[in-house]
Amino acid sequence: MELATDIWVWVAAILTLFVYSFLIKDNPLYKFAEHAMGGLGVGYWTAVLFYNVIIPDFWEPLTIAIRKLSMTPQNFDAFMAREGFSQMPQIMQDFSPGVSILLLLLPAIIGLLLFTRYIPKIAWISRFSLAFYLGAASGIAIPNTFQTRILEQLRGTIVQDAPDGSVVPLFSFDAWRDFFAAPGIETFFDAISGPLLILGVVCTLSYFFFSKEHKGILGGMARIGIWFLMIGFGASFGYTVMGRVSLLIGRVQFLLTDWLGVAG
Amino acid sequence: MxxxxxxxxxxxxxxxxxxxxxxxxxxxxxxCTTSIGITTPVQSFYDIIDNAEKDKPVLVSFDLGPSTLPELEPMLRAVVRHAFLNDVQIIATAMLIQAPGIAERILVEVTEELNEEFEDQGIDRRIEMGKDWVFLGFRAGVAAVMLGIGEEIRNVYPTDYYGTYLDDVPMMQNIHNYYDMSAVVTVSGTQIPESWVMYAGGPSGVPVLVGVTAVMAPNFYAYLQTGQMAGMLGGLKGASEYERLMDYDGMATKGMxxxxxxxxxxxxxxxxxxxxxxxxxxxxxxxxxxxx
Amino acid sequence: MRRQIPLVIVFVVGLFGALSYFIMEPVIQDLREQMLTWLRIIAAFALGLGIASFLRNHGRRMTRQVPGWGFNVVAILSFLSMTFIGLVWGIEEGTLFRELFDNAQVPMEATMFSLLAFFIASASFRAFRARSKEATLLLAAAVIVMLGRVLDFDWLSGITEWILEVPNGAAQRGIIIGVGLGMIATALRIILGIERSYLGGE
The missing domain is CATH 1.20.58 (Methane Monooxygenase Hydroxylase; Chain G, domain 1)
Structure with a gap:
């Protein structure tokens, strides 16, 4: 056993224990950790946003464009060299400095207007920004969602790409032939998997089809759909247990190894 | 009773x-020890990194926050280590604002760890930033960022995390979009892997490899069957399988x-x-x- | 005006976003590229909204001195110090900002989520019952997956993988397609101005 000597390891360990104290009951130590965590997290966001987005995406190109407009070519070159800018910002490679400034300021203004929602009298202005954002996000999502979630997934329910690059039907007569030629567990599962997958997809989809009452054939299919969904949720539950336990293991590993030095 | x-x-x-x-x-x-069996999604993931062309980097997107770190860090370490050992370069990005700190730490630590090992074994090779990896940091707007990289990576990331222009980074000279990359790896506990399939893999055909928390893993099996996701590491088990394939006793193997x-x-x-x-x-x- | 203009913006931008995917004209593609850049910048401001609402919530509780407001002070102080340290000394590896992130923020958040391991264990014991046919199916799948992922027996791993690929894969595909259709329908409703809840009240 070799206790950690790094002060930061102790900070981390003590805060970890603060959080675990919740297991006994809710208490001020836990509440302290909970609130400090929220504050530090949002502080982290702010600084990352500043350095990773505002500076490179907005501030740098804007200042360069303004200098380009206002300075003589010699002074501008001297400025670029002094600041260590070895090339023009991407936007100025495509547009004149004036247009660049406009193209940088416009989205920033649209973005800033989002904040008017906090001022009741002019809150309606934020709708303009929101409309642009939602419109663009919805528009670009449609074709890609259709391709990824509908077309490709439906294709995968009819055919499958074999390892050798050929395309084989999911309902494979060859697999059934193999099964009847040599009945066994493996050939059985090979034969049944494709048809079961097709049945499962169709039945699960019929369960989600709410435009018609679930009676008769549709009702039967929806019922089978529920069974598939239950197996899916069961698998998800099993995996969820695994995930939560992994997080716990990670923290206990830290306490035992990095802090207390009892397990390697 | x-x-x-x-x-x-x-x-x-x-x-x-x-x-x-x-x-x-x-x-x-x-x-105690436990034996770890290898599943197909992990093997496919490993094979793609193992066979990646040397001059076509892998884009590794760190799309995770602290809440899922204990589960996802082992797989990130294993994949980064594997790529470096195979001389495959890494372009690192972050789609979640919480991720840059985590990404930078893992890249730096694996680099130091490997360089120490090389030195101990007397191998004349050092992992270097700019030659073996470049870290680009975070950009907001997930779908817009992914689509942007598909056009020209410099439009989204003119510089790396430290402000160096991509044109001045040696390994980025001929890299412009997904067509110049061997694969996209995304490690996340969110729906972001699905977005990578939608906005990167779908349009360009670049293989999308996902490392996800166990909670998310079952949701993605339908994408594995269609090949939209070319490989998957699910939770600590997935990471431990990857470590087994690399013959490396990492954090996941110990945790299993x-x-x-x-x-x-x-x-x-x-x-x-x-x-x-x-x-x-x-x-x-x-x-x-x-x-x- | 206050309602019509946003509807026009949503329609024009949305339609352009969807159609520009199919039109390879350089002008259209350049415009699309510009739209993506704007989207990224606005998304960054949207993240800023999160910061603002955090400050507003905690600030309000603090000024009104609601019970336990001391903790709101902790939240605001943590926020201010983290932001200050980051903006003044930088955010790279080796800075104080990163030490705070790696050794305070990360352990607290990771531990917070690991608490769920205890609660899920307790819930398994108390609530996970084979009360009906469906519940039994769910329970059986969960137990097989839980054991199949950690015990290295060929037959058990085989069954687990099969459950995940076939019945689970089918159910997930049903959900993926169903949700996909829902997403497209919602996007269309927004673009066509049928869905207007984002406009809020007058």
């Missing part, structure tokens, strides 16, 4: 907490012993809970019918 079971049903849950805590501690301290014992404990809990429930319930039913 029935009384004991009835008591069990109203047990203070803190006893259960205690048992779980003790099982984890004992499993981690005890010198505890994982095994906690799972067995929880299954016992489920069985006990059900036995107690049905035994005490059948008793109640009988009593009710006698009263009638």
């Amino acid at each position: 029935k009384k004991l079971l009835q008591k069990l049903l109203v047990l203070d849950r803190r006893w259960i907490f205690l048992v779980i805590g003790l099982v984890v501690i004992i499993a981690l301290v005890a010198p 012993i505890a994982q095994l014992w906690v799972h067995v404990t929880i299954v016992i809990f489920i069985l006990l809970g059900n036995v107690a429930y049905f035994v005490t319930r059948s008793g109640k039913k009988k009593r009710l019918s006698v009263q009638r």
Whole structure:
């Protein structure tokens, strides 16, 4: 056993224990950790946003464009060299400095207007920004969602790409032939998997089809759909247990190894 | 017996907490090992990194926050290490604002770890930023960022995390979009892997490899069957399989012993809970019918 | 005006976003590229909204001195110090900002989520019952997956993988397609101005 000597390891360990104290009951130590965590997290966001987005995406190109407009070519070159800018910002490679400034300021203004929602009298202005954002996000999502979630997934329910690059039907007569030629567990599962997958997809989809009452054939299919969904949720539950336990293991590993030095 | 079971049903849950805590501690301290079988999604993931062309980097997107770190860090370390050992370069990005700190730390630590190993073994090779990896940092707007990289990576990331222009980074000279990359790896506990399929893999055909938390893993099997996701590491188990393939005893391999014992404990809990429930319930039913 | 203009913006931008995917004309593609850049910049401001609402919530509780407001002070102070340290000394590896992130923020958040391991264990014991056919199916799948992922027996791993690929894969595909259709329908409703809840009240 070799206790950690790094002060930061102790900070981390003590805060970890603060959080675990919740297991006994809710208490001020836990509440302290909970609130400090929220504050530090949002502080982290702010600084990352500043350095990773505002500076490179907005501030740098804007200042360069303004200098380009206002300075003589010699002074501008001297400025670029002094600041260590070895090339023009991407936007100025495509547009004149004036247009660049406009193209940088416009989205920033649209973005800033989002904040008017906090001022009741002019809150309606934020709708303009929101409309642009939602419109663009919805528009670009449609074709890609259709391709990824509908077309490709439906294709995968009819055919499958074999390892050798050929395309084989999911309902494979060859697999059934193999099964009847040599009945066994493996050939059985090979034969049944494709048809079961097709049945499962169709039945699960019929369960989600709410435009018609679930009676008769549709009702039967929806019922089978529920069974598939239950197996899916069961698998998800099993995996969820695994995930939560992994997080716990990670923290206990830290306490035992990095802090207390009892397990390697 | 029935009384004991009835008591069990109203047990203070803190006893259960205690048992779980003790099982984890004992499993981690005890010198046990467990064997780890390899599944197909992990093997496919490994093979793509293993066979990646040397001049076509892999884009590794760190799309995770602190809440899923213990589960996802082992797979990130394993994949980054594997790529470096194979001379495959890494372009690192972050789609979640919480991720840059985590990404930079893992890249720097794996680099230092490998360089030390090289030095100890007398191997004349050093992993270097700019030659073997470049870290680009975070950009907001997930879908817009992914689509942007598909056009020209410089439009989205004119510079790396430290402000160096991509044109001045040696390994980025001929890299413009997904067509110049061997694969996209995304490690996340969110739906972001689905976005990579939608906005990167779908349009360009670049293989999308995903490392996800166990909670997310079952949701993505439908994408594995269609090949939209070319490989998957699911949770700590996925990471431990990857470590096995690399013959490397990392964090995941060590954790799997505890994982095994906690799972067995929880299954016992489920069985006990059900036995107690049905035994005490059948008793109640009988009593009710006698009263009638 | 206040309602019509946003509807026009949403329609024009949305339609352009969807159609520009199919039109390979350089002008259209350049415009699309510009739209993506704007989207990224606005998304960054949207993240800023999160920061603002955090400050507003905690600030309000602090000024009104609601019970436990001391913790709101902790939240605001943590925020201010983290932001200050980051903006003044930088955010790279080795800075104080990163030490705070790696040794305070990360352990607290990771531990917070690991608490769920205890609660899920307790819930498994108390609530996970084979009460009906469906519940039994769910329970059986969960137990097989839980054991199949950690015990290295060929037959058990085989069954687990099969459950995940076939019945689970089918159910997940049903959900993926169903949700996909829902996403497209919602996007279309927004673009066509049928869905207007984002406009809020007058």
